[in-house]
Amino acid sequence: MMIEMQDVTRVYDMGGEEVRAVDGISLQVEEGEFVAIIGPSGSGKSTLMNLLACLDTPTSGTYRLDGVEVGKLDDDQLSLVRNSKVGLVFQSYNLLARMTALENVELPLLYGAHQGDAAAAKQALESVGLGDRLHYWPSQLSGGQQQRVAIARALINDPAIVLADEPTGALDTRSGLEVMDIFQRLNREGRTVVLVTHEQTIAEHARRVVSIRDGRIVADEAVASPRDARDELARLPMEEARR
Amino acid sequence: MTFTTTMREAKRALIANKVRTLLMMAGVTIGLAALTIIVAVGQGAKAQVMGRVGKMFGTNPIMVTASAQGPNAGRHMGMGVGVGSQTLTYEDMKAIEQEVPNVRKASPGLIKSDVVVKYRQQTAITEVFGVTPEFREYRSWDVDSGEFISDEDVRGMTRVVLLGQTVARELFGDADPVGQTVRIENVAFKVKGVLAGKGASPHGGDFDDRVIIPITTFAHRLYNVTYLSNIVVELQDVSRMQETAAAITELLRKRHHIVPPKQDDFAVRTGTAIVRLVSGSTRTLTLFLGIVSTIALLVGGLVIMNIMLVSVGERTREIGIRRAVGARRKDILTQFLAEAVAVTSAGGLAGVLCGVFGAVALRALKHTPIQISWQAVAVALIFSIIVGIASGVHPARRAAHLHPVDALRAE
Numbered sequence: 001m002m003i004e005m006q007d008v009t010r011v012y013d014m015g016g017e018e019v020r021a022v023d024g025i026s027l028q029v030e031e032g033e034f035v036a037i038i039g040p041s042g043s044g045k046s047t048l049m050n051l052l053a054c055l056d057t058p059t060s061g062t063y064r065l066d067g068v069e070v071g072k073l074d075d076d077q078l079s080l081v082r083n084s085k086v087g088l089v090f091q092s093y094n095l096l097a098r099m100t101a102l103e104n105v106e107l108p109l110l111y112g113a114h115q116g117d118a119a120a121a122k123q124a125l126e127s128v129g130l131g132d133r134l135h136y137w138p139s140q141l142s143g144g145q146q147q148r149v150a151i152a153r154a155l156i157n158d159p160a161i162v163l164a165d166e167p168t169g170a171l172d173t174r175s176g177l178e179v180m181d182i183f184q185r186l187n188r189e190g191r192t193v194v195l196v197t198h199e200q201t202i203a204e205h206a207r208r209v210v211s212i213r214d215g216r217i218v219a220d221e222a223v224a225s226p227r228d229a230r231d232e233l234a235r236l237p238m239e240e241a242r243r
Numbered sequence: 244m245t246f247t248t249t250m251r252e253a254k255r256a257l258i259a260n261k262v263r264t265l266l267m268m269a270g271v272t273i274g275l276a277a278l279t280i281i282v283a284v285g286q287g288a289k290a291q292v293m294g295r296v297g298k299m300f301g302t303n304p305i306m307v308t309a310s311a312q313g314p315n316a317g318r319h320m321g322m323g324v325g326v327g328s329q330t331l332t333y334e335d336m337k338a339i340e341q342e343v344p345n346v347r348k349a350s351p352g353l354i355k356s357d358v359v360v361k362y363r364q365q366t367a368i369t370e371v372f373g374v375t376p377e378f379r380e381y382r383s384w385d386v387d388s389g390e391f392i393s394d395e396d397v398r399g400m401t402r403v404v405l406l407g408q409t410v411a412r413e414l415f416g417d418a419d420p421v422g423q424t425v426r427i428e429n430v431a432f433k434v435k436g437v438l439a440g441k442g443a444s445p446h447g448g449d450f451d452d453r454v455i456i457p458i459t460t461f462a463h464r465l466y467n468v469t470y471l472s473n474i475v476v477e478l479q480d481v482s483r484m485q486e487t488a489a490a491i492t493e494l495l496r497k498r499h500h501i502v503p504p505k506q507d508d509f510a511v512r513t514g515t516a517i518v519r520l521v522s523g524s525t526r527t528l529t530l531f532l533g534i535v536s537t538i539a540l541l542v543g544g545l546v547i548m549n550i551m552l553v554s555v556g557e558r559t560r561e562i563g564i565r566r567a568v569g570a571r572r573k574d575i576l577t578q579f580l581a582e583a584v585a586v587t588s589a590g591g592l593a594g595v596l597c598g599v600f601g602a603v604a605l606r607a608l609k610h611t612p613i614q615i616s617w618q619a620v621a622v623a624l625i626f627s628i629i630v631g632i633a634s635g636v637h638p639a640r641r642a643a644h645l646h647p648v649d650a651l652r653a654e
Contacts, residue, residue: 050648053567055566055567055647055648055651056646056647056648075571075572076571076572076573079566079569079570079571079572079574080569080571082566082567082568082569083568083569084569088567088568090651094560094563094564094567094651095564096561096564098255098256098259099255107564107565107568108568108569110248110252110570110574111565111568111569111570111571111574112569153568157569
């Protein structure tokens, strides 16, 4: 079992008032699954995402990631888990502006337990189709390209899961589909992918959709026939394609 | 993170905001430039004073003199035969040499004032010094022409004399005295040499108004004295001068049976006592300017702290991203500290270079004596690193303790 959440809550204290952003969620994700977590804004999906990414720890309940009980870890150990087991992709890319694409991808290697090599970073960029943009600054890249750099960065330490928080939220249709195509390919190659989104069409690229409302899971069902991003890309109108 | 990557990250961040980096550096640079100049000028002044004192009193640190307690005590402060106490002896000298630790060698000296020296019809009234060859180095007596008193002269009690510049001029005018015969207290002495000029003493006396003869000749042929006017003590370790001087004082009190409130019949003087007197004013100035530049450094440190706090605020998202990909608190702390230290050590280095340049310029333009020591430079650089750590630690801790989720949410 890759992800094993048991009755997890995350309670914030907002000026004396308790806010139960995540209110008793139990969730299992097997190795090799592609899960979309969907919910409207304020549903607690971002909080759940932060918990899954080990950026935050549960108020109560247990969370095991790849066999590690996250709630029992101290800050340094959590950092190491984020570094080695989690590949994070954000809506706003979160690249460092003063680093080239290659340097951004190498960033997690700075903090890793094992000394990664530069060849791996180059390879990661090539695998997302940016082999010719290694030394570009983020500002010289399109949104879609920046997000692909972020994906390469997420993959550099060969993580147990790839977690993506609204990865297409800031992108146009084509760039968004290109990103979804990469996630689908990664999943086909056996990687566990968890995607958080509020868009039904994006969620339908996954093979399982978990719906969240008010901090609780309200539905959890398999997708009978997931959308195929590559097909959708091929079907896009030509003028759209040229953009 | 390794040291190299930490420094590379720091360099990247500092280069990215050049104006801010230069502003941060400026305070430290100005402070350390000022400090470097002050130390260079201060040490230069001190070295100059030391040089002068050395010329007057020799480089030898300890001088024991018989003190002026006799009935004829007068302007020579007991430094003369027949005027001071007669209790300082060869035995005292031997005792100092053998019993006081850190003493390499002790040498005897005799002085008599108001002695008549004649050459044909010319007369001079001057001081006569009875010395050993060691005195040449002790008192920095250079010989202008001829030769200094030798061991053979001392052993053989030869009647040879070296004339000070003033005496030579009074007796010989412009003629060369070497090889001529003069009469001291009506005893004939052959002029062996002429001392180099040393100029006026700090008390208004004339260092060149004297003649010197072998001590044995002085004691046995000229005056028949058994005591000494002074003893010059050479040390093994000059840095332990004060304790050695104290030990000599104690020994002589014991030997002379002096118990307070009875006054000493001798005086122990150290070179530094004189140096301290002369360099006192320089020290006050150095202290004052040192305080001013320390304040400048403190202000520089505060500027760095302020700018770094702003910088941490602006780079909150960067911190969040780094935390998200696995940076520990320690890594963030190290990164910001490294930036602060890089700024201050670069600023410090620039300051020291400016300071050295400024000091050299002062010497070239105003002939100010300067002295630049690598110790001072090293202390300055270490100081600048300390300023970096001190001013960087608060912003760095603030950065390190941001919660990753909050940091990522920042604009």
